[in-house]
Amino acid sequence: MAKPPSTGRVRLKDVATAAGVSPITVSRAFSSPHQLHPQTCQHVLEVAHAMGYLARPRQPSEPFVSTRRRVIGVLNPQLDNPFFHELTCLIGRLGETRHMDVLTMDSCNSPEQEKAAIDRLIACGVDGIILTFIASGTREQTACLERLARAGIAVVLLDREIEGPHHGGVYIDNLDCGYQAGCWMRRQPVERLLILSGPPDSRVTIGRVSGIREALAGSAISLEVHYGDFSMAPTERFLNERLGQLPLPDALIGINNQITLGILSAYRQARLPLPEHAGGPRLFCIDGITHAELLGMEISSIRHDLATMATQAMDLIEDALQSGSRRGTRQVVRGHLHLPSDAEQALP
Structure with missing residues (x-):
């Protein structure tokens, strides 16, 4: 052997x-x-x-003793989303520099696949997991955190905050993201704003929509909010119907990058002027669309410091493994406003 x-x-x-x-x-x-x-x-x-x-899962009462290269699982809800893809790549690179093996899994926005992936990570005896649950917090997700705690596996949450035992988390300041988006939109010559959002019970949705509402309070802009899903296809289906009804919005905010791609696809299918093109509506994207400027898409957006998020998540995992206690902190990362002119200024 x-x-x-x-x-x-x-x-x-x-x-x-x-x-x-x-x-x-x-x-x-x-x-x-x-x-x-x-x-x-x-x-x-x-x-x-x-x-x-x-190795067998470490029990909560046992201190962590490094006798082998540590194994960290990374589970995210949608690996084909550039946001999660880039985060996962950054974590993988950090794992190599910190002498950790990183196992990546994708729940594909499926509660069943999410549970199965966690089962496999437990069976593999990983030392820790950097975990992004699917959009909405449920009792099943809390139960998963409790099961991971019983298995002695350190858990750091990333992007999605869930109630339950864990060792800290790294989150985006969603209220501020929405507020910055709303402030930008308030400065534009628009009258009818449509927000394409995620599920109404999602903390991401609640934070971002609340921030937009706060920024637009007292303005003359009429506000329409559609609560749907964080992915592209449901946004397309909704807009395929909505764009057949008058009056059309003269501005839209996509609550994340996948929703914004759905907006662009629906306008193209409807043969309407694309957002941010001549005759088209204004468009703002929270999360940003990677390298959109290379395709001639001038989209104002909120972008995030993914390198900082990945580093903070790995720091929390390492601290949890070394201390064996749940002293992890809640790290919040603020997004920054990215305008088309920023990309132009960056070109040589």
């Missing part, structure tokens, strides 16, 4: 070499076992256990 290397640190590539497979196969055995032949998956997991790469 394979043995750990003489250094005592077992890495993912060490398991791959011992098992006679590629590193990506080892990663898939942990994160996407359904993509492998059952015998291959079983072989990889047996080798990993024998080498000490996977």
Whole structure:
């Protein structure tokens, strides 16, 4: 049976070499076992256990003793969203510099897949998880946090705040994001503003819409709010109907980047002038659309310091593993206003 290397640190590539497979196969055995032949998956997991790469979950009363390379799970709700994709990439790079292996999983905005992913991470014996739950807090999510606590796994929340035991969290200042968006819109020559938002019970929705309302209080702008979903397709479906009704809005705010992409797609399908084009409505995007300026899209937005968010999340995980206590803090990161002129000024 394979043995750990003489250094005592077992890495993912060490398991791959011992098992006679590629590193990506080892990663898939942990994160996407359904993509492998059952015998291959079983072989990889047996080798990993024998080498000490996977250990039993640490109990809450036990101090963390580093006898191997730490394993951190990252679970987010939508990996094809550039916001979460970039955050995950940044965490992965930080993991390498801090001698941690990072296992990435995607819940695909599905409560069932979210629960299954957490089950797999527990089974893998990860030391900690950086966790972004799907949009709305539920009793099931609180129960997941309690189960992770019983397993002795350190949990740091990222972007979505949920009640339950954890070791701190890193969140966006959603109220301020909405307030900045509302202040920008108030300065524009608009009369009818449509906000395309997420679920009404989401803390992200509540914070951002409340900030917009606060900024527009006392203005002459009429406000229409649609509560939907944080993804692109539902926004398209709603606007496909709404754009057939008069009066049309002369300004829109997409509460996140996926919603804003849905706005642009719906206007294109309706053969109406695109937002921020001649004859089209004003448009503001909270979260920003990555590299939109390279495609000729001049969209004012709120952008976030993702590098700071990733660093703070990793700092909280490391502190939790070293201390074994729940002294994690609540870190809040403020978004910054990005205007098309900013991109122009940055060009040589």
